[in-house]
Amino acid sequence: MLLNIRRIHEWTTDQLLASPTLGTYQTCGVYIPFLQNWRRSFCTVTCHPKNLEHILNTKFHNYPKGPTWQNTFGDVLGNQGISCAKGEEWISLRKIVVPELTKSKLGPSLHCWVNPSIKNDLLPILDKASKHNISIDLQKLMICFGTDNIFGIALGKKMKTLLNPEDPIALAMDTIFKFAFRRFFYPNILWKFMKFFCIGSEGSLKKSIQILNNTITEAQEERNNRNKDETFDDDLLWTFMKKVQVNGHILPSSAIMGTVLDILLAGRDSVATSASWFFWLVMNNPRVEEKIVHEIITVLKKTRGKDKDTRMDEINSLVYLHAMLLETLRLYPAVPKIVRYAICDDILPDGTYVPAGSDIILSLYSVGRMKSVWGEDCIEFKPERWLSTDEKRIERHEDGYKFVAFNGGSRICIAKYLTYLEMKSVASAILLRYELSHVPGHQVTSKLSFTIAMNNGLKVNLKRRDLNDFDVIN
Numbered sequence: 001m002l003l004n005i006r007r008i009h010e011w012t013t014d015q016l017l018a019s020p021t022l023g024t025y026q027t028c029g030v031y032i033p034f035l036q037n038w039r040r041s042f043c044t045v046t047c048h049p050k051n052l053e054h055i056l057n058t059k060f061h062n063y064p065k066g067p068t069w070q071n072t073f074g075d076v077l078g079n080q081g082i083s084c085a086k087g088e089e090w091i092s093l094r095k096i097v098v099p100e101l102t103k104s105k106l107g108p109s110l111h112c113w114v115n116p117s118i119k120n121d122l123l124p125i126l127d128k129a130s131k132h133n134i135s136i137d138l139q140k141l142m143i144c145f146g147t148d149n150i151f152g153i154a155l156g157k158k159m160k161t162l163l164n165p166e167d168p169i170a171l172a173m174d175t176i177f178k179f180a181f182r183r184f185f186y187p188n189i190l191w192k193f194m195k196f197f198c199i200g201s202e203g204s205l206k207k208s209i210q211i212l213n214n215t216i217t218e219a220q221e222e223r224n225n226r227n228k229d230e231t232f233d234d235d236l237l238w239t240f241m242k243k244v245q246v247n248g249h250i251l252p253s254s255a256i257m258g259t260v261l262d263i264l265l266a267g268r269d270s271v272a273t274s275a276s277w278f279f280w281l282v283m284n285n286p287r288v289e290e291k292i293v294h295e296i297i298t299v300l301k302k303t304r305g306k307d308k309d310t311r312m313d314e315i316n317s318l319v320y321l322h323a324m325l326l327e328t329l330r331l332y333p334a335v336p337k338i339v340r341y342a343i344c345d346d347i348l349p350d351g352t353y354v355p356a357g358s359d360i361i362l363s364l365y366s367v368g369r370m371k372s373v374w375g376e377d378c379i380e381f382k383p384e385r386w387l388s389t390d391e392k393r394i395e396r397h398e399d400g401y402k403f404v405a406f407n408g409g410s411r412i413c414i415a416k417y418l419t420y421l422e423m424k425s426v427a428s429a430i431l432l433r434y435e436l437s438h439v440p441g442h443q444v445t446s447k448l449s450f451t452i453a454m455n456n457g458l459k460v461n462l463k464r465r466d467l468n469d470f471d472v473i474n
């Protein structure tokens with residue numbers, strides 16, 4: 001495995017393909033007597049849809065995130081937010097958060113944050129690059145775009161990192177992703193020692209977490225001092241603070257703060273990574289590119305007047321684009337694997353015995369690459385597989401356990417619609433205006449990190465798209 005660490009997701013997929021059950025294998029880490037229970041070094045890896053459903057839904061209570069995850073990331077995420085919370089508190093948090101991110105609530109996010117960020121900050125950068133033939137790193141821009149949007153939506157904060165990528169808060173986030181992930185590879189005893197003495201990567205991690213926490217605390221204090229008679233624009237923090245009581249259960253402010261921290265961390269790279277793979281797949285598939293540009297133009301021609309920002313109804317009409325996003329996430333799920341822990345002994349639907357106290361890795365990356373699940377053409381980028389025969393609507397059900405990019409069951413991602421909204425807006429804005437092409441010699445490979453980011457970014461050249469035939473857009 002170590003020899004394949006740079007292509008770990010592909011390697012895991014190969015192992016799963018070679019397994020007798022076509023989707024599950026079991027392995028052992030290094031067992032250290034007296035320091036750990038042998039079961040802790042035992043691990044089941046699976047991508048079998050029936051197993052995924054069993055673990056994430058049917059036997060949800062037997063498979064929490066578990067001590068490995070909690071010990072490694074609990075302190076980074078503050079131990080209090082929605083992603084760490086358990087039991088009643090977690091249920092109450094979901095009741096507060098999920099309704100705020102439904103399709104019908106996202107209009108203001110599009111209007112106040114996503115569209116202005118595209119129009120005022122992103123497009124001028126792309127315009128300049130295309131005029132002067134300068135190559136750009138699209139992944140880097142997408143990370144800034146993700147940062148600006150999520151800080152706006154969650155905290156009402158104008159970050160403008162597209163214009164100022166060296167913003168200290170944005171740099172603190174980079175540090176958190178880089179050094180928290182390093183903990184996976186360091187022995188526990190080493191990173192805990194470094195953390196205790198606040199040295200090396202752990203010292204930088206602590207400072208960066210502090211920067212992010214201070215930002216949230218300042219925003220919270222400002223809202224605590226608000227005059228109750230005045231009206232304010234809603235952002236997620238303000239909405240959560242107003243809704244802190246659910247079914248008679250009052251949530252501590254640390255749970256609200258922790259949840260906003262979760263949202264900031266989860267909301268940035270996931271969208272940026274997915275958008276980057278999306279553009280890469282578009283560049284590699286001219287047939288699909290032609291179809292999508294045609295769709296965007298057709299939809300906009302029907303609906304738009306003078307206003308050039310994409311509207312919610314337009315976004316919802318972009319069916320082929322939606323299929324493209326699903327297909328991107330099927331092949332490159334932003335979160336390539338998740339970890340769970342078995343509380344009691346169990347037998348998975350494919351017959352695999354899982355001992356209590358062991359870890360389970362769910363390979364969300366591999367499930368999209370199984371012929372047994374997606375057919376002979378599973379490796380091909382084929383948005384049509386999601387569509388009805390007349391290509392007018394999404395036909396394949398995206399919530400089954402064959403498509404688990406957003407997880408499934410009770411802990412399903414809270415921000416599926418927000419992701420679609422951000423990705424569709426940025427994809428249509430860019431593809432309408434520019435043709436993208438690879439910078440010669442630039443290699444695209446995935447990096448080992450929480451998300452399936454690209455190792456050296458996505459270097460592209462831009463050429464203004466000729467839309468003379470379609471007089472609605474310029």
Ligand code: HEM
Binds near residue numbers: 267333335
């Ligand atoms: C392409 C985009 C995204 C993908 C593929 C994705 C995927 C996921 C997955 C797989 C999980 C489950 C993790 C686990 O249980 O171990 C998850 C949970 C979560 N996601 Fe997303 N996500 C995306 C975008 C976002 C965005 C934009 C936000 C922020 C608004 C967000 C916030 C969260 C939160 C807070 C959780 C924890 C939910 C809970 O534990 O109850 N995600 N996401």
